[in-house]
Amino acid sequence: MTGLSLATISKYYNGRNVLSSNREVIESAAAELNYRPNAFASSLRRGVTRTVGVLLPSFQVPFHLEIVIGIEKYLRSQGIGVLLTSNEQDGTPSSVNAVELLLSRRVDGIIGVPALADSSALETAVSIGIPVVTVDWCPSGLDADSVTLDNVQAGKVATQHLIDHGHRTLGALVGEEGMWSLQGRLDGFLAAARAAGITIAEDHIQRAPLNVDSGYAAMMRLLAADTRPTAVFAGNYDLTVGAVAALNDSGLRLGRDVSLVGFDSVELAQVTRPKLTVYVQPVEQIATEAARIMNARLDNPEGPRSRVVLELPGHLQIGASVRRLSD
C-alpha cells in the first residue's frame, strides 16, 4: 500500500532514519489499516520478548500486590511487559505450572516472590540461564539477585522503640520455622533485647502461620503467659491484625495495658484507637529496585554474574500504641 519495502517500514518502526515523505506515507497507511507491529513476530525473530514474568506465592498478601504494581510501572516505562502468575493451585491437575507457563512464553527474566516451596521452580528458570530476581525472600541456594527489607534491622528498630519506652518484658509474634523474612525480624528482636540485657522468656516468642486467625490465637497465648509481656512486637501484617483483635477481645486496652508495634499495616494503624505504631516496609522502593536490577540484567546479559543482594531499610511510623512505662 505504501509502495515501500517491508524493510523500510521495519526501519521506521525501529527508529532508524527514513525520508520524512516516506514517514508520512507509512503513518497514514498504518492509521488506515489499523496496523500495529506484531510484537510476537518480532520476538520470534530477535529471540527476545521484552516481557518479564512475575511469580507470586499462593497465598494473598497485600504487600506483594503492591510490589507487582511497582514493578509493572517501572518496566512499562522501559517498554517491557509483565506476565503475572501465581502458584495458587486450583485443584485441577491439568493446572499449568506457573514457571512452566512463563518459560514456554519465553519471558526474558523472572521476578519472583518465592514462598517456601517455590524456590525449586525458580531453580529451573535459573538453569535455563535467564535472570531471576527474588523479592521479600533471599533463598540461600539460588543463584539469583534479591531485594528485600533489611529484616534484622526492622526487628531491632521496632524492639528498640519498646525498650526505649521502658519495657523489659517483651513478647514477639513471628512466623513458623523456615520463614526467612520473619526469622530475620525475630533475630533483630532478640539482638535488641540482648543488647539491652533483657532476657526473653521462652513462651514470650509465639510462632504462628501467617494469617489473622493464627495471629489472634498466638496473641491470646501471649496474653495468657505466666507473666504477661508489657509490650509486643508483631512481625507481619496478618499477625498484627490478629494481635489487635485479640487484645480488644480480651478487654485489655491497646497502649495502656499492653503496648504493641505492628508491621506494614499503614491503613490499619489509622483506625485503631489509639493509632498503632507500625514498622513500614518501603514497598515502592523494593519494587522499583527489583525492576531496575532486572532491567539492567536484560540490557547487559553478559554483565557480572555476581549476585546482587539488596537489603533496604524501612521506617517506624509512630502512633500511640506504645506507652512509656514509668519505673
Next chain:
Amino acid sequence: MTGLSLATISKYYNGRNVLSSNREVIESAAAELNYRPNAFASSLRRGVTRTVGVLLPSFQVPFHLEIVIGIEKYLRSQGIGVLLTSNEQDGTPSSVNAVELLLSRRVDGIIGVPALADSSALETAVSIGIPVVTVDWCPSGLDADSVTLDNVQAGKVATQHLIDHGHRTLGALVGEEGMWSLQGRLDGFLAAARAAGITIAEDHIQRAPLNVDSGYAAMMRLLAADTRPTAVFAGNYDLTVGAVAALNDSGLRLGRDVSLVGFDSVELAQVTRPKLTVYVQPVEQIATEAARIMNARLDNPEGPRSRVVLELPGHLQIGASVRRLSD
C-alpha cells in the same frame, strides 16, 4: 535427534496420537535438550496468543489487586497467561500507553478495571475486535461485557440495616460525580431512605475523592453538620478508613455516638473497637466470573454479540458499629 519429523513432534505436544515408542523418544530428547515449545512461534502461526491483558487504573485499590489474582488463577487453569498493565503514568513521555502495549503484544482479549478516563483506551481494543470485559465499572458507551457488584442493592442493604436499627438521621460518604459504582451505592442509599419515608438533608451527603484523607475530611464535615447524623454509610474502602479515623479523632465513640456501616474493609473491621459492620463485595466471584466470560468469548469468537452485564450481590458482615436507637 529423535529422527522424527517436526510435524510428529508438534502433534505430540498438541495432544494428538503418537506411537508410545515415539512418545518416549521425544520425551527423553526433550529432557536432555531442555526443550520446551516456543509459545511465540506457535502464536505467530495460529494467530492466537492465549494471553489476555488485564488493565488496572492508575490508583492503587487493594480490591482491584485481589481481582487480578482471581482472574489469573482461573485463566491459568485454562492455560491462558495474564499480561498485567496499569495506566499509571510515570511522567516519562516515552512511557508506553498500557492498551497499546497489550495490543502490540496481540492479547486475545482485555479485562479492564476502567477508571474515569480509561474507557476511551478500551474503545480502541473494542474497535480492533477483541473481546473486552470490564470489572467494577460498567461504561455506558462501550460495547463490552461487564461484571460488577450490584451497587444499588449494596447501598440499599447497608442503609436498610441502619434504618432497621431505628436511625432516621442518615449520612453518606460517596465519591465525586461521575464515579459509576459510587453513584449506584448512593442511589441505593437514597432509595432505601425514601422507601422508609426519610428525608436526607443536603449536607448529609458528602462527596469526596476516593482516598483516606478526603474521606477523613468528608466525615469531619458530616460530624459538623447542623444536625449530626446518628448513622453514616461509607461507600468505599478508603472513605471507610477516613471515616473511622475522623470519628476517633473527634472523640466520638464508634457505634455509641455515631453508627457506621463501612465498605469492603474486612480486616479493618476486625481491629476497630467495636468491630465494624461492613458491606463486603464478593471479590473472588467477580474475578472468576469476569475470567469465565472472557474464556467463553475466546472459545467461541463467533458467539452472541449481545453484552453480558452481570451484577453480583455482596453481603453485610455484622459487627457492633451500628447501635440500636431507642425511640
Next chain:
DNA sequence: CTGTTAGCGCCTTCAT
C-alpha cells in the same frame, strides 16, 4: 500414524 511443505510477520544482512 507420520512426513513434506509452505508460510505466519518480522528483522537482519548485503547489496544498491
Next chain:
DNA sequence: ATGAAGGCGCTAACAG
C-alpha cells in the same frame, strides 16, 4: 536511504 531474500519455531493441510 531503500530493497531483496532468508529464516526465527511452529502448525495446518495434505499426502503417504
